[in-house]
Amino acid sequence: MTGVLKLDINQQCGQKEETCSCSPQPPGITTSKVTSIGGVTNFTKYTHSVPGGGTFTLSGQLSNGGKIGSGNNMEYVQSIAVYFWNGNPSDPILLGIKRTGDNGDITTSYYGKNNPGSNDWNVPLDGTDELQALDDQNCKLNNAVPFEIQGSQSVSLPKESKSSCIGTKTTKSTRSPIPPPGSDYIVKEYKVHTPSALDNGTKISRVTLNGRPINISLTREYLSTEIRLYSSPVNPKVPIMFELKPNTGNSKWFYSKDSSGTSWQEDAGNNFYSDNQLTEALAKKLDEFTCRYHNGVTVDLSHDRSTSSDHTYCCDEHAGEKGKGGGKVRVDQVTVSCEHPKPISIPYHKHVITGGCSISGIKYNEGGNGRVRMIKKLGDKAFPIPGSPTVHAFYCGEVPKLIYLEGGTEEVKAKWFKNSGTSSGNNEDWTEAQGLQDIKPGELGSTINCDQYNDLVKAITEAKCQSYQECNYTPKPSLRPGTDGDPGLRGPTLGQPERDTDNEAGDTELEDQPEAVGGATGGGSGEDTGPDARGSEAGGDHASPKATTSDDTSAVFPEEPTASTQKDSSGNSFWESYDKIIPTVLTGVPNYELVGLGITNQRETIIAWDAKTGKPLYNAIVWLDIRAKEEADEIISTYGSDKHFYQKTGLLVSTYFSALKLKWMSNNLDWFDKAVKEETVRFGTIDTWLIYNLTGEYVTDITNASRTFLMDINKERWSTEMLGLFGLKMNLLPKILPNCTVFGVINNEKVPLYKGIEITGCAGDQQAACVGQGLFEPCSTKCTFGTGAFILTNTGTKRVISTGGLLCTPCYKLGPSSPTIYALEGSIAIAGAGISWLKSMGMIQDPAEISDILKEFKSSGGVVFAPAFSGLFAPRWRSDARGCIMGMTQHTQRGHIVRAYCESIGLQLFEIIQTFLVDMEIQNLPYICVDGGLAKNPELLQLICDIVRVPLEKPTTTEVTCYGAAILAGLQVGLWESLEEVKKLTKGRDQTWKPDLDPEERQKIISYWNLGIERSLLWQI
Incomplete structure (x- = not known):
């Protein structure tokens, strides 16, 4: 030392x-x-x-x-x-x-x-x-603490600090100021809070970003007590600027000089405040830094900007006061015209993004009045939008009404958008504009056909702008398919005169009109108790069936049937059935002219096919199939619950729905992902595949689309979020249409009798049954007994979000401009399928025996039958449940077991109805209309009625599913001029049942059920 x-x-x-x-x-x-x-x-x-x-x-x-x-x-x-x-x-x-x-x-x-x-x-x-x-x-000594900036919008104290002093303080997000005028930059303000009456403001000692120190120095003159972050969606990891704000005096301002936030520099902050309010000077500075260092630009659709002689812009650094170079956005003034001999045109402006920039936001000055509007989202896509897209803007006066994006991400690429009419302050959401998909970027700036031009005018007019006129050029009318002038596209007129479709307004006498055929596919025939019956029905002017026929398709079991049986149906067997039954049903319709075809199908069954040939690439996976359980479990494990998905789709995470089956295909079929990447595959529910093969059109209806787990039920279109979850592309999905419209014209040579006929109606089987039952009023309810049982109640135009596991689903939409009517739905997996199981086990020889057994056995003898062969559906939704028979003694007979099974159908319906009442805030349902195979058994219906304690009504028409498809087809071609006429056609009832069971006996049945059903849960597969 x-x-x-x-x-x-x-x-x-x-x-x-x-x-x-x-x-x-x-x-x-x-x-x-x-x-x-x-x-x-x-x-x-x-x-x-x-x-x-x-x-x-x-x-x-x-x-x-x-x-x-x-x-x-x-x-x-x-x-x-x-x-x-x-x-x-x-x-x-x-x-x-x-x-x-x-x-x-x-x-x-x-x-x-x-x-x-x-x-x-x-x-x-x-x-x-x-x-x-x-x-x-x-x-401890200076009451100063470090601030940690996390990402671009959040601040906290150091999470790993061992300091007892810092541990007594918390960061508090205060009410952030509104963004600077003319911008949508996100402003977040934070202050360190000490839970003490002596707290006079904690100072900021230093700042870190995502754990890295920021190279700035704070001296005594700048003892900051607050920090404000100014960020843009173009960079979610680093704020564009931050401000250290003292109690008194001027702030210190710092901006990031690179997108990673490793280099920072101080800005003088000149004129960023006026009377304690943020100013436009700050907005311009943020634009400059976003453009220079983060490669993002704000597209300015203000009319004066679009029409300015200065054809480029972005920020002051490049194209403003400093003028160091051309702006990164170029504005081109162009027009689009129709191909009319005397053309008319619509002017518009193209904002072309250069330099690989992203769009950080879109704004416009509302008619030059100084009020700046910010567009927050385009459809489901929030900013930024990378890929240097070009924005085409169409105006009404000086206000943009319609925009088209050329380039960008899949969510917005090649799509049209309009103001949704909803706003918060100066912020607006723009939604996708329908009906303009055929107008492509390459056609803009030149001429387009009159139909396309008129679609464009219509879209601008719907945005409350009357500035443009439609093209009134009328080409020489072509011959209608099926007329004598076009015998090659003739339908089976069988001697009936041709209908004048060009003068539908003059068709006032219903009985003078030719009758409609509703071709219904995929479940719902009078003989159908399983997923494999295919029916077709021809309907007449008074909506009475003219002929009915059905056929069975084969089922394929990839493995020996077990509790988790995988069941599919050959796509080719579907086609063979339709090829057989469609001509057959027409032979029973003498002197009949077909003017429209309706299709209905089991909704969740999914099929993948070759885009060129239309032939199936794999067996159709039916709705009951539960092979995708691992895929469903993985989603729940990742997200913790399915609440978010329910809010978006109206559905729960379940093997029931189509997207989960597609995910299984992706995980287990070697060819699937390659086909998706190369876009050589198409997939959809059975209606889509049928229409594709019959007409070449790739479309579906809103009710079938809603059962895929891919449709946003709030916006009635495919959800980009759900597509991303399942790794699917938007352009590989069919177009969603209302239930009444032209889905396509049949041109398949395999069905020559139908060639030239339009498909004018389509709906999922349960929704078609609602139409066939005439359930057009809120609270009207139906239950279809097929393989399973499906109970739907009309909720009107209101989407009712269930608190008890029921599904929110579109019920019907009778045209593009008609409102969507919604329903709450409860699904029972096993109904008619359980009768088939009883037969296969030798407990009955024929379903007709059920009536005699129910007459002989007035109770189940304490037996409880939990028919959870495919898990439990609504309202319990338990995929871990399995079928169980409980409560048997040495005195139990087969009749007790059969009755216990029949009781289970009513008990499951009872649980769904109780949930209906809570969700809809009503005391009781007035009645339930029943149909399907099991509805032929009066003793079974009386037992169900006794358990649910709601009157049951059965319509005179047995084939209500096909019947509903025929009604939808007839509405589109104008056989009925109003819904009121259809209501009269569907009001007939064949038989009714009223509750007639001792309340104590009923309660005993329910109590035993609640005990037994709990014992069917938690089975390991």
């Missing part, structure tokens, strides 16, 4: 030179000044040491009268450092002593003070490093 050092803290030895001013001091001792500690430049330390690694004795007494630790001398000291915070450079906050121990180990101990007025230094915290000790002492 070289001698003794008695430290004089106030001297700050080393500030100007290496000479030490302390006395006494060891010979040869030197001093140094360090201003970067762990990358942090907000602290300074002055260090005493002996060159060459020598040691000295440090006096425990200080020259200013204080002491270090106990006051005793410390031997074998290598160095002592005195630390100051730059915000208060005259008052030391920490001592760091590095010494050699008896065993040769080198240790560093940190000493701090308990309060600012003390001269004594004590050990602050054990196990802290240099920066943690500094932060702790700076908090």
Whole structure:
């Protein structure tokens, strides 16, 4: 050791030179000044040491009268450092002593003070490093703490801090100011809060970004108590600027000079405030920094900008006052015209993004009145939009009404958007404009056909603009398919005169009109108790069936049937059935002219086919199939619940729905992902596949689309979020149409009788049954008994979000401009399928035996049958449930088991109905219309009626599913002029049932059911 050092803290030895001013001091001792500690430049330390690694004795007494630790001398000291915070450079906050121990180990101990007025230094915290000790002492002595910026919008205190002082403080998000005028930059304000009456504002000592120190220095003149972050969606990881705001005086402003936030520089902040309000000067500065350093531009659709002689813009740095180069956005003024011999045109403006920039936002000045409107979202896509897209803007006067994006991401690419009419303050959401998909970017600026031009005018007119006229050029009308002038497209007229479709307004007498055929596919025939029956029905002018036929398709079991049976149906077998039954049903319709075809199908069954040939690439996976259980479990495990998905789709995460089956195909079929990537595959529900093969059109209806788990039920279109979840492309999905419209014209040579006929109606089987039952009023309810049982109640135009596991689903939409009518739906997986199981087990020989058994056995003898062969559907939704028969004794007979199964159908319906009542806030349902195969059994219906305690009604028409498809087809071609006429056609009832069971006996059945059903859960597969 070289001698003794008695430290004089106030001297700050080393500030100007290496000479030490302390006395006494060891010979040869030197001093140094360090201003970067762990990358942090907000602290300074002055260090005493002996060159060459020598040691000295440090006096425990200080020259200013204080002491270090106990006051005793410390031997074998290598160095002592005195630390100051730059915000208060005259008052030391920490001592760091590095010494050699008896065993040769080198240790560093940190000493701090308990309060600012003390001269004594004590050990602050054990196990802290240099920066943690500094932060702790700076908090205690200067009431200053570090701020951690996380991402671009969030601030917190250091999460790993061991400081007891910092631990008493919290960051508080205060009410952030509105963005600067003419911008949609996100402003977040934070303040450190101390839960104490003595809190007079905690200061900010230093700032880090995502764990990295920011190279800025804070001095005493800028003792900030608040921090504001200014961010743009173009960079979610780094704020564009941040502001350190003092209680009084001017703020300090810093901006990031790169997109990673590694380099920062101070800005003067000139004129950023006026009367304590943020100004347009700040908005322009943020535009400049976003453009220069983050490669994002705000598209300005203001009319004066679009029509300015200065054809480029972005920010002041490039195209404004500084004018260092051309702007990154170029504006072209163009027009689009129709191909009329005397053309008319619509002017519009193209904002072309250059330099690989992203769109950070879109704004416009509303008609030059100084009010700036910000477009927050385009459809489901929030900003930014990368890929340098071009924005085409169509105006009404000086206000943009319609925009088209050329390029960009899949969510917005090649799509039209219009103002949704909803706004918050100056912020607007724009939604996708339908009906303009055929107008492509390459056609804009030239001529387009009159139909396309008129679609464009219609879209602008719907946006409350009457500035443009439709093209009134009328080409020579072509011959209608099926007329004598076009015999090649003739339908089966069978001697009936041709209908004049060009004069539908004159068709006032219903009985004078030819009759409609509704071709219904995929479940719902009178004989259908399973998923494999296919029916077709021809309907007449009074909506009475003219002929009915059905056929069965084959089912394919990839493995021996078990509790988790995988069941599919061959797509080719579907086609073979339709090829057989469609001509058959027409033979029963003499003197009949077909004017429209309706299709209905089991909704969730999914099929994938070759885009060129239309042939299936794999067997259709039916709705009951549960092979996708692992895929469903993975989603729930990842997201924790399916609440978010229910809000978006109206559905729950279940193997029931089509998208989960597609996910299974992706995970298990080698060819699937490649086909999706190369876009050689198409997939959809059975209606889509049928229409594709019959007409070549790739479309579906809203009810079938809603059952895929891919449609946003709120916006009635495919959800980009759900497509991303399942790895699907938007352009590989069919177009969603209302239930009444032209879906396509049949041109398949395999069905020559139908060639030239339009498909004019389409709906999922349960929704078609609602139409066939005439359920057009809120609270009207139907239950279809097929393979399962499906109960739907009309909720009108209101989407009712269930609290008990029911599904929110579109019920019908009778045209593009008609409102969507919604329904709540409860699904029972096993109804008719359970009767088939009883037969296969030898408990019955024929379903007709059920009536006699129910007459003989007036109770189940305590037996409970839980038919959870495919899990439990609504309202329980338990995929871990399995079928169980419980409560048997040595006296149990087959009749008890059969009755227990029949009771289970009613008990499951009872649970759904109770949920209906809660969700719809009503006391009871007035009635339930029943149909399907099991509805032929009056004893079974009486048992169900007794359990649910709601009257049951059965319509005179047995084929209500096909019947509903025929009605939809007839509505589109004008067989009925109003819905009121259809209501009259569907009001007939064949038979009714009213509750007639002793309440105590009913309650006993329900109690046994609740006990038994719990025992069917938690089975491991």
